[in-house]
Amino acid sequence: MWKLKGENISKSFGGVTALKEVNFGIKEGEIVGLIGPNGAGKTTLFNVVAGVYRPDKGSIYLDDENVTNLNSHQLCRKGIARTFQIPRPFPELTCLENIMVSIIGREEKIHNSNEKLKEAKKFLKFVDLDNYGNILAKNLNLIQKKRLEVARALATNPKIMLLDEVFAGLNNTEIRDAVKLIERMKNEFEITQFWIEHVMGVIMEIAERIIVLDNGEKISEGKPIEVARDPKVIEAYLGDTDV
Amino acid sequence: MKKSNKNLLLVIFLGIVVCLPFLLDDYWLHVAILTLFYVIMASSWNLLAGYTGQVSFAHAAFAAIGAYISGILSVQMSISPLITLLFGSVIAAIFGLGLGLLCLKMGGIYLSLTTLGFSEIVHIIIKNEYEITRGTMGLEVPNLLGFYSKTAYFYIMLLVTFIIIFFLAKLIKSDHGLKFKSVLNDELAASSIGIDTVKVRVIAFTISSAIAGFAGGLYGHYLLLITPEMSSLSQMFMILAMTIIGGMGTLSGPIAGAVFLQVLSEYIRIFGKFHLLLFGVISLLVIKFAPGGIVGLYRKITQSKTDPLKIETQSKYDY
Amino acid sequence: MSSLFVNIFNGIVIGTIYALSALGISLILGAMNVMNFAHGEFYIFGAYFSYFFSRSLGFSPLIAILLSLGLIFWIGFLVEKTLIHSTYGNLMDSLIITFILSIVLQNIALIIFGPYPKKPPSWIIGSINVLDLFYYSSQRLITFIVAVLLLILFFIVMNKTWFGKIVRAISADREVASLMGINCDKVNSFSFGFGVALAGVAGAIISPIFGVTPMGGVGIGLTSVVVVVLGGMGSFKGCVIGGLLLGIIENIGVAYISSGYRNIFGFIILILILLFRPSGLFGTTIK
Ligand SMILES: Nc1ncnc2c1ncn2[C@@H]1O[C@H](COP(=O)(O)OP(=O)(O)OP(=O)(O)O)[C@@H](O)[C@H]1O
Ligand SMILES: [Mg+2]
Numbered sequence: 001m002w003k004l005k006g007e008n009i010s011k012s013f014g015g016v017t018a019l020k021e022v023n024f025g026i027k028e029g030e031i032v033g034l035i036g037p038n039g040a041g042k043t044t045l046f047n048v049v050a051g052v053y054r055p056d057k058g059s060i061y062l063d064d065e066n067v068t069n070l071n072s073h074q075l076c077r078k079g080i081a082r083t084f085q086i087p088r089p090f091p092e093l094t095c096l097e098n099i100m101v102s103i104i105g106r107e108e109k110i111h112n113s114n115e116k117l118k119e120a121k122k123f124l125k126f127v128d129l130d131n132y133g134n135i136l137a138k139n140l141n142l143i144q145k146k147r148l149e150v151a152r153a154l155a156t157n158p159k160i161m162l163l164d165e166v167f168a169g170l171n172n173t174e175i176r177d178a179v180k181l182i183e184r185m186k187n188e189f190e191i192t193q194f195w196i197e198h199v200m201g202v203i204m205e206i207a208e209r210i211i212v213l214d215n216g217e218k219i220s221e222g223k224p225i226e227v228a229r230d231p232k233v234i235e236a237y238l239g240d241t242d243v
Numbered sequence: 244m245k246k247s248n249k250n251l252l253l254v255i256f257l258g259i260v261v262c263l264p265f266l267l268d269d270y271w272l273h274v275a276i277l278t279l280f281y282v283i284m285a286s287s288w289n290l291l292a293g294y295t296g297q298v299s300f301a302h303a304a305f306a307a308i309g310a311y312i313s314g315i316l317s318v319q320m321s322i323s324p325l326i327t328l329l330f331g332s333v334i335a336a337i338f339g340l341g342l343g344l345l346c347l348k349m350g351g352i353y354l355s356l357t358t359l360g361f362s363e364i365v366h367i368i369i370k371n372e373y374e375i376t377r378g379t380m381g382l383e384v385p386n387l388l389g390f391y392s393k394t395a396y397f398y399i400m401l402l403v404t405f406i407i408i409f410f411l412a413k414l415i416k417s418d419h420g421l422k423f424k425s426v427l428n429d430e431l432a433a434s435s436i437g438i439d440t441v442k443v444r445v446i447a448f449t450i451s452s453a454i455a456g457f458a459g460g461l462y463g464h465y466l467l468l469i470t471p472e473m474s475s476l477s478q479m480f481m482i483l484a485m486t487i488i489g490g491m492g493t494l495s496g497p498i499a500g501a502v503f504l505q506v507l508s509e510y511i512r513i514f515g516k517f518h519l520l521l522f523g524v525i526s527l528l529v530i531k532f533a534p535g536g537i538v539g540l541y542r543k544i545t546q547s548k549t550d551p552l553k554i555e556t557q558s559k560y561d562y
Numbered sequence: 563m564s565s566l567f568v569n570i571f572n573g574i575v576i577g578t579i580y581a582l583s584a585l586g587i588s589l590i591l592g593a594m595n596v597m598n599f600a601h602g603e604f605y606i607f608g609a610y611f612s613y614f615f616s617r618s619l620g621f622s623p624l625i626a627i628l629l630s631l632g633l634i635f636w637i638g639f640l641v642e643k644t645l646i647h648s649t650y651g652n653l654m655d656s657l658i659i660t661f662i663l664s665i666v667l668q669n670i671a672l673i674i675f676g677p678y679p680k681k682p683p684s685w686i687i688g689s690i691n692v693l694d695l696f697y698y699s700s701q702r703l704i705t706f707i708v709a710v711l712l713l714i715l716f717f718i719v720m721n722k723t724w725f726g727k728i729v730r731a732i733s734a735d736r737e738v739a740s741l742m743g744i745n746c747d748k749v750n751s752f753s754f755g756f757g758v759a760l761a762g763v764a765g766a767i768i769s770p771i772f773g774v775t776p777m778g779g780v781g782i783g784l785t786s787v788v789v790v791v792l793g794g795m796g797s798f799k800g801c802v803i804g805g806l807l808l809g810i811i812e813n814i815g816v817a818y819i820s821s822g823y824r825n826i827f828g829f830i831i832l833i834l835i836l837l838f839r840p841s842g843l844f845g846t847t848i849k
Contacts, residue, residue, distance in 0.1 A: 014734060050435060072434035082435055090428035093421075101425040104418045105437030113418075156436050298657045345836050352597050355657045356787050357836065359599065360829045363784055371822040476780065480665045483658065516673060523666035527645065530659060 002061065003028040003192050004049070004080075004160055009058035011041075011048055018044040019055070020216040026160070031186060031193045033207035033224070037236055040213040042196045043085055046162050049194075050082045051075040062160075076105065081158035085165050085196075087145040091138035095148055098137050099123050102155035120155065127151040127181065142169055150181065160192045161185065167202060175202055182206060204228060212236070260401065264394040272393050278505040279400040280462045283407050285485040285497030287454035290411055292483075293492035294420065295447045296427040297351050301342070301358035302482055304365040305335040305452045306459025307474030311369060311376060313460035314384035314469055324387045328460040335456025336449050343445035354448070362479060369471040379471055387464035396465050403461060407454060412494055414450075423447055427492075477519055484526045490536030499537045568698070569813045575702050577809025578709035579764045583782060584789035584801040585716055586760030592733030592796055593753035595653065596646055599660040601761050602783025603667035606776065608634050608762025609769035610675055613682040623685045627766045634762030635755040642754035650750070664783065671776040679773035682766075705767050712763060713802060720798065729753055733796060761786070781825050785812075788828040791835055794842030803843060 002025040011019040018041045026032050034042050048055045051072040059068045062078055070078070089098050099120040103111075124130050127147040132140065137148060146166055153161060166182075167175050179202060185191050197203040204210070204224040212220040212227055214236040220227050227233055259266075263275055288302045309331035316327040342361060346353040369376045376382055388395060414420055422443045425433040434440050463469040472478065481504065489500020504522060511518065533540055583605055590598050611630035615621045621629065645663065649655035686704055689697045720726035728749055732739040739746065765774065765782075789808055793800020808828055815827045835842060 052431065052435075071439075072431075073437050073439045076435060076437035084432070084435075088429050088432040090425050090432065092428055093424060097421060097424075100418075101421055101433065101438065102436040104421060105433075107437075152436060292654070292658075296654050298654055298661075300661065345833065349836070349840055351653060352657070353791075353836065353840075355599075356597065356784075356791070357832060359661075360784050360788065360832055363780065364826055364829045367823065367825060371820070477665065480662065483661065487658070516669075519665055520669040520673065523662050523669065526662050527659065527666070530655065530662075531645070531648065 002026060003030075003063065004194070005061040006045075006049065007059050007061070009045065009048055009055045009060070011044055011053060011055050017216050019048065021058070022213070022216070022218050024211055024218065024221075026192060026194055029186075029190065029192055030209065031182075031195065031207050033203040033210040034194065034196045034213065035198070035203065035210060035227075036213035038198070039215075040236075041216040042198075042213055043164055044216075045213070046082060046164055046194075046196065049075075050080060050162060073105070076156055076158075077107075079157075079159035080162065081153035081156045081160070082162035083146070083149045083153055083164055083166065085168070087142070087149045089137035089140070089145050089148045089152065092136060094134050094136055095124060095129055095140070096120050096133040098148055098152050099155045102152050105156060123151040123155045126154065126184075143174055147181075150185075154185070154189065154191075158191060160194060162194050162196075164196045165198055166195075167197060179206060264397055269393060272397055274505060274509055276393070276397050276400050276465060278501055279397075279404045280458055280465075281482065281485055281501040281505060282404055282498050283458040284455060284482045285489065285501045286408060286411055286494070287451045287458070288482050289486045289491060289493075289497045290414070290423075290454075291447055291451045292486065293496070294415060294423040294427060295444055297347070297444055297448065298355045299358045299448065299451070300355060300476070300479055301362045301365070302451070302455050303476075303478035304358075304362040304474045305339065305455035306462065306478075307365060307369065307469075307471070308335045308338060309456030309459030310384075310463030310469045310473055311382065312456075314382050314463050315375060317385050317464075318382070324385055324460075324464045328387070328457065328464070331460040332453050332457035335459070336453035339452025340445065340449045343448040347444045347448065348441050354444075359476075362474060362476065366471055366474045366476075369474060376471070381468045381470040383468055384463050386467060387461070400461065400465070403457075407458075408494070408498070415494065419443075419446070480519065481522070484522045487526045488522075488529050488536050490538030493535075493538045496536050496538040503537065565817070566814075567692075569817045570810055571692075571698065572702070573810030573813035574806055575706045575709070575809070576768070576813065577806035578706060578713060579768045579805075580782075580785055580789050580809055581802045581805030582709060582712055582716075582764040583761045583786040584793070584805050585713075585798060586757035586764075587786050588790050588793075588796070588798060588801050589729065589760070590754055590757035591790065593729045593757075594642075594646070594650070594750050595736075596649070596656040596754075597653075597660070597787070598754075598757065599657065599783065599787075600664035600667060601660075601758065601786055602779030602781070603664045603671070604634055604638065604758035604779075605761040605765035605782050606671060606774050606779040607637070607667065608759075608765035609682070609774035609778075610671060610680065611762070612766035612769065613675075613680045613774065616682045617680075623683060623770070626682065627763065630766045631759055631763045635759040637755075638758035639751050639755035641758075642751040646754060647747075647750065650747075664779070668776050668779065675776065677776060679775050679778075680769075681773040682770050684770045699771075701771060705771060708767050709764070712767075716760070717798070725749075725752065725756075784825065785828050788832045791842055792831055794844040797842070797844035800842055800844035 005025040007023055009019050009022045022045060034045065036042050047053045049060055051070055051074065055068065059066055061067065062080065067075060067078065090101065100116060103116050103119055121130065121133065124133055127150055129144060129147055129151065132144065137145065140148060166178055170178060182193065186193065195203060195207060207224060210222065210224050210227040211218060212233050219232045219236060220230045264272055267275060284302060284306060291297050291299055312334045313324060313327040313331035316322055316330055317324045342357060346357045370378055422438055425438055426440050426443050430440050459473065485500035485504050486497045488503060489498065490496025508518060511521070529536055535542065583601065587598055587601050590596055608630050611633050612626045615626035615629050616623050641663065645659055646656060649659055684701045686700045689699045690703060692698045720730065728744055731742070731744060732746055732749060736746065785808065789801055789804040792808060793804030808831065811831070812824055812827045816824050
């Protein structure tokens with residue numbers, strides 16, 4: 001019944017335990033938030049799910065298939081797309097080329113180049129970057145880079161999207177725009193979303209369920225209101241100076 | 244620069260190149276042939292370093308493999324060099340594929356150190372296996388055509404150079420080229436959107452090895468005497484220096500670099516033993532102060548004259 | 563039988579030299595994430611300088627080695643400041659630059675010292691009877707003792723001094739180290755100087771036995787890299803064991819196969835490691 005499921009995932013770097021026996025599950029079509037203070041292990045969990053790191057222990061299942069040992073590109077072809085906390089578009093490629101790489105990466109057999117270009121433009125338009133097609137990605141500002149990255153991830157035709165702090169560094173109007181984007185992603189592309197946010201802001205309004213990590217351990221899980229009231233969560237966030 | 248202008252320049256340049264045998268004396272025609280060899284070598288090394296971000300130090304060694312395989316086969320089995328040439332290229336490609344598969348899953352640094360080792364080993368084997376390779380004496384190999392004509396050889400080299408440059412240009416513009424560039428730009432991001440980065444790098448490495456093997460064979464059947472010097476690190480350095488001085492990551496860079504260094508070599512012949520030192524210092528200066536090389540400088544000059552905003556949209560890579 | 567002992571012992575002697583040189587590469591790789599392909603050239607310059615100070619200026623061998631060591635350190639320091647520093651974080655640039663540097667240094671050596679081998683004076687003459695098994699050259703024995711002392715000194719520096727602790731912290735995790743307020747940039751120049759000085763001193767102490775040529779650095783540079791991979795990138799202990807192992811294998815191989823193929827054993831080992839144990843004996847692979 002889970003679209004994506006992680007069982008007892010542990011990961012450490014040298015002496016630092018970044019994840020300790022973490023369990024989670026996401027249902028098809030759900031928007032799930034992953035929150036936790038600085039260094040809680042959120043990004044590490046994404047990296048493990050997306051195949052950047054192998055977990056020391058535990059397994060990951062996609063549609064009940066064990067995908068723990070697959071590489072990033074294999075997971076992407078199976079339908080897991082992700083964005084990065086610090087956006088990483090290809091700096092020396094144009095915005096259009098950035099998205100073309102995703103479309104090429106699908107390795108579909110029949111596909112003429114005009115169609116590919118049209119499709120790439122469609123994704124650029126989706127994130128309101130249609131006027132920037134021929135601009136090198138390194139010349140974009142932070143928000144545009146984040147949007148380009150979302151478009152690039154979408155262009156892989158994912159079933160699940162992992163979004164790492166899309167709202168960080170955005171002001172209120174920009175956050176509103178981003179929220180609209182997220183909602184359209186759900187409605188137009190029917191993508192299941194797993195979402196990292198550092199602060200308990202907007203995510204509480206959109207996510208259907210929240211998972212809270214602290215020091216590599218899952219300390220709470222549930223509906224946004226329940227989680228916000230959980231004393232363990234409040235305590236974890238008290239120690240965090242950024243909030 | 245406007246497209247039509249650029250095309251006109253290109254046509255004039257090609258016209259001059261095609262007429263070279265009528266403009267140059269015998270010696271300079273020889274230099275021109277060598278230059279074409281280096282154009283192929285630098286361009287194919289550039290496919291690797293400039294477009295996928297992997298530094299191989301075995302490019303000269305692959306050329307030597309091509310030359311020796313083709314040479315030995317044609318001498319010992321009396322097969323026509325036109326056929327053995329292909330064998331040389333295939334063997335180089337196989338070595339490239341093997342080395343690529345061996346190292347590339349572990350990241351670029353392993354490719355560099357393994358190819359450096361490989362290059363030394365090829366050098367040592369050629370020197371030591373005297374009975375097969377004639378060691379430092381050099382191996383005499385037959386002429387490609389069966390008759391000796393510098394002019395004919397020049398046109399053959401030129402044709403091959405055209406074909407290879409054309410092929411590289413097509414490749415870089417193709418979907419494969421875009422994959423190469425994505426890997427060069429950001430490996431992690433590329434793999435996150437479904438690009439098999441190891442496969443992409445192995446493919447690029449194999450293609451470039453095959454080209455080096457072919458070019459080496461052609462070169463050998465022109466020189467008629469091939470020596471272990473072909474696989475030396477000095478040769479490797481020349482290829483690398485040409486690419487860097489010309490402009491890495493552009494199609495025209497290695498061509499410009501090869502021509503520049505070959506012609507410069509001729510003019511500073513009297514300083515024979517300072518050659519490599521001088522080229523080394525020039526390349527270090529280029530990396531430090533003009534990382535785009537000759538092509539980068541040229542673009543900077545022409546662009547700032549025409550339209551400053553254009554820099555924003557110009558892709559660094561040639562199309 | 564005694565010839566086997568001699569070969570093994572020769573292997574151990576040269577192995578300590580490999581270990582010293584490889585520790586330099588490992589240190590630079592760990593502290594700066596730079597693979598120094600010009601390492602062998604610092605090794606030959608260590609030898610050339612000690613030759614120059616002892617033969618041409620008449621210093622005693624010990625003083626000549628110390629002067630050469632200091633000089634190599636400063637050259638390394640300056641090279642880092644001028645050439646390597648700007649490539650920081652860009653692996654490809656550092657590979658290319660150190661390769662070009664190796665060609666430049668080889669040719670400088672060729673121009674200054676000529677193509678023929680140069681040999682600093684021996685420190686001691688004669689040979690010693692080792693446990694009644696074989697006679698062994700005193701120079702080799704004393705070189706071995708000095709090399710072992712230097713290896714011990716290296717581990718003391720890395721474990722006990724402030725510099726060593728900082729370098730180890732950076733090697734373990736660059737980001738964390740910089741968060742702890744370590745100025746990585748400043749440490750870089752020192753690490754590079756220190757790393758190449760290890761190659762330099764290795765070259766200086768072994769050159770009375772083997773002499774030195776302008777191209778002599780290529781083999782030792784490659785061997786040192788192989789030792790680092792064999793021992794496991796990031797492991798100092800691995801460098802020592804890898805160095806000794808490779809020294810012994812090479813010497814036995816050379817004795818029974820052919821001296822022309824000395825460097826081939828290192829390469830074969832490299833291929834085997836890549837095939838079967840990419841993380842080396844004690845280390846991890848680096849990305
Ligand atoms: N590649 C790595 N090497 C070593 N340590 C790492 C690595 N990646 C993460 N860590 C460590 O793992 C812990 C968890 O880091 P992670 O980036 O997952 O936290 P996070 O929850 O995403 O925090 P933030 O809100 O700051 O993004 C931290 O202590 C971090 O230093
Ligand atoms: Mg994070």
